[in-house]
Amino acid sequence: MDLQGxxxxxxxxxxxxxxxxxxxxxxxxxxxAIDSIDxAIDSIDxAVLGYAHPADHAHLxxxxxxxxxxxxxxxxxxxxxxxxxxGRFGPVSLxxxxxxxxxxxxxxxxxxxxxxxxxxxxxxNDRAIVALLRAGLRIEGFPAQLCWTRxxxxxxxxxxxxxxxx
Numbered sequence: 001m002d003l004q005g006x007x008x009x010x011x012x013x014x015x016x017x018x019x020x021x022x023x024x025x026x027x028x029x030x031x032x033a034i035d036s037i038d039x040a041i042d043s044i045d046x047a048v049l050g051y052a053h054p055a056d057h058a059h060l061x062x063x064x065x066x067x068x069x070x071x072x073x074x075x076x077x078x079x080x081x082x083x084x085x086x087g088r089f090g091p092v093s094l095x096x097x098x099x100x101x102x103x104x105x106x107x108x109x110x111x112x113x114x115x116x117x118x119x120x121x122x123x124x125n126d127r128a129i130v131a132l133l134r135a136g137l138r139i140e141g142f143p144a145q146l147c148w149t150r151x152x153x154x155x156x157x158x159x160x161x162x163x164x165x166x
Contacts, residue, residue: 030075031106034067040077041069041093048093049153060091060161066111070094070103079103082161087113090120092128092159100127100157101134108135120144120163122155 034041034057042052061067065082072078079094081103089107094100108117117137121128133139144163 030071030073031068031110032071034061034069034080034082038069041067041080044077044080044093044095047095048157056091056161065089065161068106068110070099070106079157081107081159083107083111085111085114087115087117088119088161089117090159090161094157097125097127097157100125101131104128104131104159105135120160122158122160124155125159126156128159 038057041057042054045052057067060082064086065084065088067080067082069077070079070081078096079092079099081089081092083089089104089111092100092103092107094103119128119132119137121132123129123143146163
């Protein structure tokens with residue numbers, strides 16, 4: 001089954017956060033808060049999604065999500081992610097899928113939610129699904145089916161903010 005193809009399942013995960021995810025390791029050695037439109041974010045979006053969406057990033061920040069850019073020790077951006085006090089996180093976009101668990105761990109720990117944590121995860125992003133299950137979240141509700149006429153994103157390196165904001 002081609003999980004990157006024109007039809008790919010999306011699952012909603014919810015639950016309380018467990019401290020079982022370790023600290024960030026690998027190429028991402030530092031994170032900085034996103035405080036404005038950032039060329040690094042646009043560059044990551046173009047590499048992962050095929051397009052930049054600065055208006056969506058502005059909306060996320062205006063509605064209470066805190067964003068982080070993840071960088072190597074030399075300052076090279078390798079991804080970004082958003083989290084919020086209401087327990088929702090995403091989007092997460094990474095140039096290196098091996099950073100998925102560490103970045104999700106950081107996003108879940110950096111902003112303490114007031115309640116349960118929830119996230120929409122593409123079925124192709126097995127690293128995110130495994131990390132979230134290990135962190136204590138569970139798959140809840142019905143999975144969604146997203147269809148398109150041509151592949152447009154590398155969903156093994158992307159977690160959307162919602163089904164509406166890919």
